[in-house]
Amino acid sequence: MGKVKKKRVGFVLDMTPLVDIAFLLLTFFMFTAKFKSDSENDQKFQIKRPVASADTSKLPDQNLAMIKIAIDTVSNDTSYYYSLNSEVDRKIVYYASSVNIPEEMRSRVQLKVDLKQLEILVKQTRIANIKMRFALDADRKIQYKWIEDMMDVMRKSNATVFNFVTDKQQ
């Protein structure tokens, strides 16, 4: 109390390093940020993936065909969804004459399909691009029979290697 408070007139703090670091972080996060794709934007479900212990294999970015099994949040129906992540592959596969989906659906990224359509799509995909990898992204609450049916389709299409998409155990 008895101390005389020193008035600091014209006190200047050099903010340069702080701002440098801030901008560095900003650019880092800006470049690493991945935003929701179009297909994820118009889907009416959210997938809670099953958890598995840490594995080094990550989901590939290219040549990926994703089969999703999800529960619709509005109607509570379980259904299959199929999407290819490359535009070129989509053009070939979705517009193939043997694929029997409504004309207006062909331009979409993600298709809601039944098992028959799924089988044709998987076969077409394998014809279009032999390097294609299949990944199954399903909700952890899905009953196994959906997975079994889907694996049956994969077996019939000779796509015997595929991936389960999981989340890392925390």
Place this chain on the structure above:
Amino acid sequence: MAGGGSLERGPKVKRGSFATKRKKKKRVGFVLDMTPLVDIAFLLLTFFMLSTTLNTPQTMEMSIPPDTDNVDVKQSELLIVYVRDDSKIFKSLGGDEPVPVANLKELRSLSINENMRVKNKLITSLKFGKKVPYGFVVNVLDELNLAEGELTQKLSAENIKRERKFALTPMTPEEIEKLKTL
């Protein structure tokens, strides 16, 4: 940002004839208020930091037997793991009656011990009931994957290269009935 660094760069610009002609205004003590810039920068920074998800999904590779071949296997080298609709695990060794398995940890040691017993020749067949949640299926597969690391190590000590023989097969109606009674 006009002339932000003109204080230092001032003398250097004097190259060329016209630069000398122009009357250069000396801006002593020029201060640009950086506060709004820094504010926006931090705002964006927090936005991107909060919106990024750092845990990218990972994958678990699965292979299923092709449609065509039916392989005959030795009963003594076959381990069948059943998972009933209520997520209870049972094991059946060499065609014996299914015996309950207490938990996932036991399943892991079971896989290791049986593989060691028959020296890498064990064929594991997994049969899941139709109503088992997918999350549990992945847990079981994960547990068997975890056993692999230890197995590879133990087998290489005996100079055997680990080859995994493993299949996901559908449950037959008889098996479903049998499991119900257990």
